[in-house]
Amino acid sequence: MTAEVEKAVKRLDETKDPVEKAHIKSEIDMMPLSSGELDQVKEREHNRKANDIKVFHEQRKH
Numbered sequence: 117m118t119a120e121v122e123k124a125v126k127r128l129d130e131t132k133d134p135v136e137k138a139h140i141k142s143e144i145d146m147m148p149l150s151s152g153e154l155d156q157v158k159e160r161e162h163n164r165k166a167n168d169i170k171v172f173h174e175q176r177k178h
Contacts, residue, residue: 117153125160 117125121144128140144157 117156121147121149121153121157125157129160129164 124140124144124147128137128144131137131140149157
């Protein structure tokens with residue numbers, strides 16, 4: 117992944133604001149990505165969503 121894409125994905129990982137996430141996702145969508153980079157971005161997004169769901173369920177248990 118290029119440094120620019122990596123930086124954008126890292127910002128996406130760190131932010132909690134849904135509006136900011138949407139803005140960052142649109143930035144990533146406009147970047148010229150190779151198929152391998154696109155797969156990595158999608159995998160990171162999937163892992164982030166899975167982790168958010170896990171945290172949500174852990175919080176509901178308590």
